[in-house]
Amino acid sequence: MLKRTIELLVLLLYATCIVAYSSFIGENKKRPELFELTDNELAIFKITLSENDAALLKEKGGLGNVMGEDIDNEFKTKKASLVVSIKDTDKSFNKVTLSIGGTSSREFGKQGYNVKIRGGENLYGRTQLRLRPDVRDASFLRSKLVCDIHNRLGVPSISANYALLYINEEYMGVYVLMDAINLSWIEFEYGDKDTTTLYQCKNTKQNLTLEASSTGCENKNEDVTDNSEWIKFLTALDKANSMEDIDDILDVDLFLTEIAFEYLVGSYDHFTNFGHNFYLYKPKNDKWKIILYDFDSEFGQEVAMGYNRVRKEQNITSSEYYAYSVEQTVRSVQRPLLDVLIFNNSTRFDNILKNYITKVFNPATLFPHIDELKEYIRPYVELDKTPNENGKYPGKLNEASDDLSLAEWDANCEFTNIRSIHSSKAYGLKYWILQKYRYVCKTYNMTCDPIYMDENYKYTIDKEVELPGDDIYVGGGPGGPGGPGGPGGPGGPDAPGSSDNSGNPMDSNTISITNTPTSTVTIPITTTTTTTTSKSETSLSIINCIAELIGYKCCSPNNTKVYAHDENGDWGYDFKKGEWCGLTPYVDNDKAETCWSEIFGYSCCKGCTIYEVDNDGSWGYENGEWCGIQSYCSK
Ligand SMILES: *[C@@H]1O[C@H](CO)[C@@H](O)[C@H](O)[C@H]1NC(C)=O
Ligand SMILES: *[C@@H]1O[C@H](CO)[C@@H](O)[C@H](O)[C@H]1NC(C)=O
Ligand SMILES: *[C@@H]1O[C@H](CO)[C@@H](O)[C@H](O)[C@H]1NC(C)=O
Ligand SMILES: *[C@@H]1O[C@H](CO)[C@@H](O)[C@H](O)[C@H]1NC(C)=O
Ligand SMILES: *[C@@H]1O[C@H](CO)[C@@H](O)[C@H](O)[C@H]1NC(C)=O
Ligand SMILES: *[C@@H]1O[C@H](CO)[C@@H](O)[C@H](O)[C@H]1NC(C)=O
Ligand SMILES: *[C@@H]1O[C@H](CO)[C@@H](O)[C@H](O)[C@H]1NC(C)=O
Numbered sequence: 001m002l003k004r005t006i007e008l009l010v011l012l013l014y015a016t017c018i019v020a021y022s023s024f025i026g027e028n029k030k031r032p033e034l035f036e037l038t039d040n041e042l043a044i045f046k047i048t049l050s051e052n053d054a055a056l057l058k059e060k061g062g063l064g065n066v067m068g069e070d071i072d073n074e075f076k077t078k079k080a081s082l083v084v085s086i087k088d089t090d091k092s093f094n095k096v097t098l099s100i101g102g103t104s105s106r107e108f109g110k111q112g113y114n115v116k117i118r119g120g121e122n123l124y125g126r127t128q129l130r131l132r133p134d135v136r137d138a139s140f141l142r143s144k145l146v147c148d149i150h151n152r153l154g155v156p157s158i159s160a161n162y163a164l165l166y167i168n169e170e171y172m173g174v175y176v177l178m179d180a181i182n183l184s185w186i187e188f189e190y191g192d193k194d195t196t197t198l199y200q201c202k203n204t205k206q207n208l209t210l211e212a213s214s215t216g217c218e219n220k221n222e223d224v225t226d227n228s229e230w231i232k233f234l235t236a237l238d239k240a241n242s243m244e245d246i247d248d249i250l251d252v253d254l255f256l257t258e259i260a261f262e263y264l265v266g267s268y269d270h271f272t273n274f275g276h277n278f279y280l281y282k283p284k285n286d287k288w289k290i291i292l293y294d295f296d297s298e299f300g301q302e303v304a305m306g307y308n309r310v311r312k313e314q315n316i317t318s319s320e321y322y323a324y325s326v327e328q329t330v331r332s333v334q335r336p337l338l339d340v341l342i343f344n345n346s347t348r349f350d351n352i353l354k355n356y357i358t359k360v361f362n363p364a365t366l367f368p369h370i371d372e373l374k375e376y377i378r379p380y381v382e383l384d385k386t387p388n389e390n391g392k393y394p395g396k397l398n399e400a401s402d403d404l405s406l407a408e409w410d411a412n413c414e415f416t417n418i419r420s421i422h423s424s425k426a427y428g429l430k431y432w433i434l435q436k437y438r439y440v441c442k443t444y445n446m447t448c449d450p451i452y453m454d455e456n457y458k459y460t461i462d463k464e465v466e467l468p469g470d471d472i473y474v475g476g477g478p479g480g481p482g483g484p485g486g487p488g489g490p491g492g493p494d495a496p497g498s499s500d501n502s503g504n505p506m507d508s509n510t511i512s513i514t515n516t517p518t519s520t521v522t523i524p525i526t527t528t529t530t531t532t533t534s535k536s537e538t539s540l541s542i543i544n545c546i547a548e549l550i551g552y553k554c555c556s557p558n559n560t561k562v563y564a565h566d567e568n569g570d571w572g573y574d575f576k577k578g579e580w581c582g583l584t585p586y587v588d589n590d591k592a593e594t595c596w597s598e599i600f601g602y603s604c605c606k607g608c609t610i611y612e613v614d615n616d617g618s619w620g621y622e623n624g625e626w627c628g629i630q631s632y633c634s635k
Pocket of ligand 2: 313
């Protein structure tokens with residue numbers, strides 16, 4: 001029934017609003033046919049699995065936060081079949097591999113999927129595809145917008161559009177459909193079959209020095225054992241003293257264009273900050289080219305996760321992260337390549353940056369595209385946020401996970417900053433663009449659009465869902481953002497005070513190491529203020545959760561939904577009693593293991609939500625600081 005409704009919806013939309021929104025991308029680049037075909041109509045993916053596999057998929061997809069290398073948590077089957085319908089044409093594939101994709105995004109409710117078409121067939125020019133729910137991004141537009149910007153500029157990039165997914169006839173919701181960079185992608189794009197020179201830099205801290213990246217980045221061709229060309233490249237970068245030295249081996253204009261992109265969107269998840277999520281590829285008889293991937297954290301989405309470290313090291317008081325200079329954002333990470341390419345003489349980079357602003361990163365160009373994309377996906381986003389008669393949402397396998405609301409989607413596409421699922425700030429998409437545009441225009445003395453440079457330019461903020469102020473929510477008790485009806489907040493745990501902005505652990509080599517266990521797993525009772533004292537007579541003899549230490553009860557085992565987060569961990573809400581309750585288990589300091597992340601200058605987390613994994617271990621993010629995940633979490 002639902003399925004029929006949706007197909008009808010698709011048909012209606014197709015019939016009624018033929019908006020050629022591909023006009024934004026223009027003619028600079030030929031995209032694969034799959035993406036040209038789906039510009040104005042969603043692809044419908046229908047996957048068929050055996051009953052066993054379907055049950056397994058639900059089980060693994062419901063596990064939640066399972067980062068790491070545990071094969072038991074993975075889901076992958078080679079026995080899937082697939083029918084893709086685009087514009088009334090069905091394409092069937094019987095040899096298909098389906099797996100649950102994504103790493104840190106496994107924590108969310110709706111899971112992402114990787115699809116691989118085998119047997120020598122392809123779907124309009126692609127064999128490897130990703131379907132991503134982009135739960136982290138309230139606007140659901142960031143990945144698509146970034147791909148479109150890249151393609152408009154003619155920069156090597158994956159493409160994106162939207163698709164609907166059914167698994168064994170069950171509607172699983174709307175996804176961002178993207179291609180994936182791999183050997184087959186290179187062959188499609190460059191005609192270079194089984195390339196031996198495609199490296200993926202997935203681990204953090206990849207500064208493209210021989211020391212870090214000779215082993216830190218991985219050749220995507222499993223048959224390659226000889227990495228001498230890569231080593232030669234990195235060695236040459238290490239030795240380079242001038243732009244000319246690098247111009248010979250690296251596509252410098254492309255590289256600087258991507259650095260300009262990272263700067264403009266406030267990216268922390270690529271080369272400059274975390275040092276990952278990029279490829280380097282050398283076409284035959286050409287220079288090495290950088291290709292970025294993973295675009296759900298741009299335009300001020302949780303930007304503090306990387307930029308709070310910049311803020312601390314550069315002694316910046318302002319938390320308006322769009323108003324940081326190139327020098328500030330790049331200097332605080334050690335990227336020797338950028339010393340040569342930018343800081344020794346910034347003329348070339350400055351021109352590329354200004355050009356980026358003029359050509360695409362400006363409100364007059366981006367806002368209309370955001371508007372058309374937003375209206376295009378609106379009905380599917382609405383469906384995704386509507387529970388069925390059993391209270392279930394399409395494709396949501398991990399029921400314990402939090403979701404952002406329809407109001408937050410609507411507002412975050414515009415100018416409203418909201419609190420992300422991780423209690424970090426997610427700038428309004430248009431707000432970030434407007435402010436960054438103004439900042440760069442002023443800083444570089446550019447002549448820019450007077451409409452948007454005008455400080456009186458009018459825009460609306462949705463106060464109902466707005467996160468005012470700094471990173472992490474501030475003010476009184478959590479107002480229950482996103483909660484059904486929103487538990488009224490009063491009596492809730494106090495929001496943390498302004499957080500000490502620590503760095504991120506991804507570049508721990510640059511952070512002073514301290515041995516003073518400032519706040520390992522001690523419970524900061526002292527920082528909790530008066531509003532809770534009347535209740536704090538709870539016996540402290542057996543403490544089960546941190547909340548008990550400040551006079552609240554622990555949530556019943558059934559009640560696992562997180563409505564708020566502060567220095568006392570995760571908070572749930574007991575709707576029957578109308579009370580906040582604690583979710584984060586209490587671990588006695590004396591009995592707890594020593595905190596492994598202290599030697600890197602970070603305390604250990606109280607909660608168990610993993611956000612990033614690197615060679616040092618698993619990292620969480622609490623109260624605006626990175627922290628080490630403790631081993632009790634794996635129990
Ligand atoms: C990339 O291609 C290789 C070789 O075909 C394959 O083994 C690998 O699983 C692919 N990786 C991804 C992420 O699809
Ligand atoms: C930031 O302040 C510290 C301590 O005062 C100082 O050592 C450091 O040089 C300052 N950094 C910058 C970039 O100004
Ligand atoms: C590059 O990264 C490696 C590994 O993190 C680190 O040891 C090295 O100091 C870095 N190089 C520079 C110049 O920052
Ligand atoms: C910067 O340029 C000067 C000459 O203008 C050169 O001597 C120096 O090695 C360069 N440094 C870097 C890091 O490129
Ligand atoms: C800086 O680079 C520009 C070209 O990118 C060049 O014209 C200029 O002479 C350089 N400046 C110095 C001081 O070397
Ligand atoms: C912009 O103009 C100001 C004032 O004339 C000047 O100090 C500054 O150096 C200029 N900035 C750039 C990037 O040219
Ligand atoms: C917990 O869940 C079980 C089964 O789902 C139910 O029987 C029980 O009443 C629930 N307990 C509470 C306190 O909600």
